[in-house]
Amino acid sequence: MINELSTDAPIGHGWRVDEGMRAIAIAEHRIETLRDDSALKKITDFAAILCDAPIALVSIVEASRQTFLSRTGLDASETPRETSFCAHAMFGTDIMIVPDATLDPRFSDNPLVTGDLGIRFYAGMPLISDGGIPLGSLCIIDRTPRADLTDFQRQGLKVLAADVLNRLSDSRTSAIARATIADSEGRFRTLADSMPQMVWSTRPDGFHDYYNARWYEFTGMFPGSTDGDAWNDIFHPEDQARAWEQWRHSLATGEPYQIEYRLRHRDGTYRWTLGRALPMVDAEGAIMRWIGTCTDIHEQKLASEEREVIAQELSHRIKNIFAVISGLISFAARANPDFRPIADDLRQRVTALGRAHDFVRPHSARSRPEARQNSLHGLLDALFQPYQTVDTARVRISGADVAIDDRSATPLALLFHELATNAVKYGALSRDTGHVTVISAVDGDQIVLTWREHGGPDVSRPETAGFGAQLIDLSATRQLGGTVVHHWAEDGLQVVLTVGRAALSRG
Missing domain, CATH: 3.30.450.20 (PAS domain)
Structure with missing residues (x-):
């Protein structure tokens, strides 16, 4: 193909390099003959008269230039490809019309528009070989803007373009086409093989x-x-x-x-x-x-698999540490019965942290949780599983799911574990008919999480903030950089956590 294969031309139409490369040697002295071809000159002369235009060209677009095999009203025999209108026209299937090049973003800064030539109106009919190869175009140019060609002019330009293609297919002139095709093919193969x-x-x-x-x-x-x-x-x-x-x-x-x-x-x-x-x-x-x-990517793939195995092993050991800590707390409680209530609370918090870690840690295909591991709803489902019953969901999650990561999973687990524990002791989950709703909503760059208890005993604001309330505030403000507000309504506690989206996920 004549056009540059590394930019906007199709690659590899099964063209044979050996068929075209022999023609390259004769292409250089053939091009002068083609430029003076009297039949092509008659075509451009008639195209200019037909379309009432000062310039008409038969343009062949090559890798770095466009060559005018015939020209009427223009002295130049070639121009750089980057300024070529025909390089755009030849990839169409119909006449390309540019009513006013100064208003077209493709050409408004083109030197052929801003310079002495002063192109304003352009109409180019693609020249496409029988094999579907774009070669260039038969075009007419005016220095005055126009709305369009007439139907008669359009039809005439198409007929003349067909005649140009017949001339190019002639055995006397086909050497240049074969040579440029082979040249483009050779350029692509050299690039691809390197x-x-x-x-x-x-x-x-x-x-x-x-x-x-x-x-x-x-x-x-x-x-x-x-x-x-x-x-x-x-x-x-x-x-x-x-x-x-x-x-x-x-x-x-x-x-x-x-x-x-x-x-x-x-x-x-x-x-x-x-x-x-x-x-x-x-x-x-x-x-x-x-x-x-x-x-x-074989080495990268193996290295990635090795890193995944190591990450899973480290994560498994961290999970075991949680189990060891829980065991130590239980052992201490047995040795000190007065310590048992505190030990139970502490063990439950460690267990909640273990669930959060287990949700976001690296997994194998077999151990990976069903929920997406960056899912807020997935994490909450895992945390609230111990509070659900077979018949009904005591803690109901709704609203927009948002992304989380391993950094935010720990404070979220501590916060919602404390809320659930207090609900079991004093709130809605202390009664068989009570339940909790957790609603997540997106407000611009902020995520609003609302905990609302229903069907529990009457509640009132405690006189002093306990350790659990302090832990909730620590998780919300210091670790997540958000705010937490408690509403002590008679029909149930409502807690609203507002946190930036970026604090929940690095992504």
């Missing part, structure tokens, strides 16, 4: 028709042996169905493809690989190609 990743490309239907040298070097397969759907055969048998499912989903929806799988190395071992692909689309959004990469 990348550390494996690079591949497919047709819109997912048929794999290109792999770079790195793919064959890694897999040890013969060139062409993994075309079509044969790529799946060198995936680990346990990953093949999953990879196919993900790939079919991307083909059906156009969504990016990303998956980790084990790919067979040339030495026969399987290595973890990250596969990614994105679709390349035309102006209408239709997929022209899929471009993908495979990255060897």
